[in-house]
Amino acid sequence: MVSTLLTRKAGMGERQRTAEARRLFRKIDTNGDGSLTVQEVIDYTLDNYRGDSAEEAAAIRKAFDGFIAADVDKSGSLDEAEFVQYYVKSQA
């Protein structure tokens, strides 16, 4: 009984993270072409980290590393599936 509840809860968490990832994807995809470039990811990161320049540099590096890791087919851009998969995994 308890384990069923826990499993259900975990499943819901993943669905929520997937929905969150899709929303975030559309936000970052500023030209709306259905894929994310490094530039779009960096622009989004810069928009969200104002202030400390050392913190900003670290945020950009992290975004860049994340981009490389998420780009499974090494196409140089992220499609929604790649982004969602990476995001859900990184939030787990």
Ligand SMILES: [Ca+2]
């Ligand atoms: Ca795009």
